[in-house]
Structure formats: structure tokens, C-alpha cells
Amino acid sequence: MNKVIDKLAWIFIQDGKLLMVRSKGKELFYLPGGKREAGESDEQALLREIKEEISVDLVPDSIKYVETFTGQADGKAEGVSVQLTCYAADYTGELSPDAEIEELKFVDGNDREVCSLAALVALDWLEENQYLS
Structure with a gap:
């Protein structure tokens, strides 16, 4: 069975x-965010993770779902994927x-x-949908 790592x-x-x-000691870039802790909503986890990673406060009333993307998890065995539920x-x-x-x-x-x-996967989707220049 394939494993899915669920992240925001x-x-x-x-x-x-x-x-x-x-991240420190890593070569590749990824979207800011992370995993939910027990009992957290998507919004609560996203607010916490973004504050921890890049020192800013997201405006709760402005959080909007964008899309969910799935791709091979870096540094993990073949078939282990990461699912990114993305918000703007x-x-x-x-x-x-x-x-x-x-x-x-x-x-x-x-x-x-x-x-x-x-x-x-997210970058490609954003380009295809003309969000990026």
C-alpha cells in the first residue's frame, strides 16, 4: 500500500x-507549511506553521482554498507521496x-x-492556470 504524507x-x-x-541542510525548495497537530483545523495549522517557518502572521479572514496537489515525497521510498492542501x-x-x-x-x-x-506539481498547475508570469 502506498503511503501519503498529508501537509498544508x-x-x-x-x-x-x-x-x-x-530547510537548513537541504538542497530543494518547497512550499511553506507543514503537518496538522492533533485537533488542529487546516486554518489553525497553517497559521502556526507559517509563523514558525517564515515569521509572518496570515490574516485568518483572507485564507482561501486554492487546490490540492500530490507528488512523490522527496527523500522517501518510491510510492511515498505528499499531499499538499494549498491555501492563499x-x-x-x-x-x-x-x-x-x-x-x-x-x-x-x-x-x-x-x-x-x-x-x-503545484508550480506547473499555477503556470498552466496563468497565476505565474
């Missing part, structure tokens, strides 16, 4: 490029790496080689 992610586009993050939202504060995050980067289709496989 924040879609933030600025100047036609998608915000991604890279406004934020307050200044984007800054925090906790385990080493770098923030705005990417487009020219940056495919630095993106995780699951992030590429």
Missing part, C-alpha cells in the same frame, strides 16, 4: 513568482526565515531544478 501549504505569489522555502492568504509582518528554514526564494518555471517534486 501556503501559496503566495509576488511579481508573478511563487514563494518557496528551503494575505499576511502581516516581514517575510524572514525562522526555525528550520534557511532560505526564502521566489521561483517560476525557470527554477524547476531547485524545487521538490511535490512543489513542482
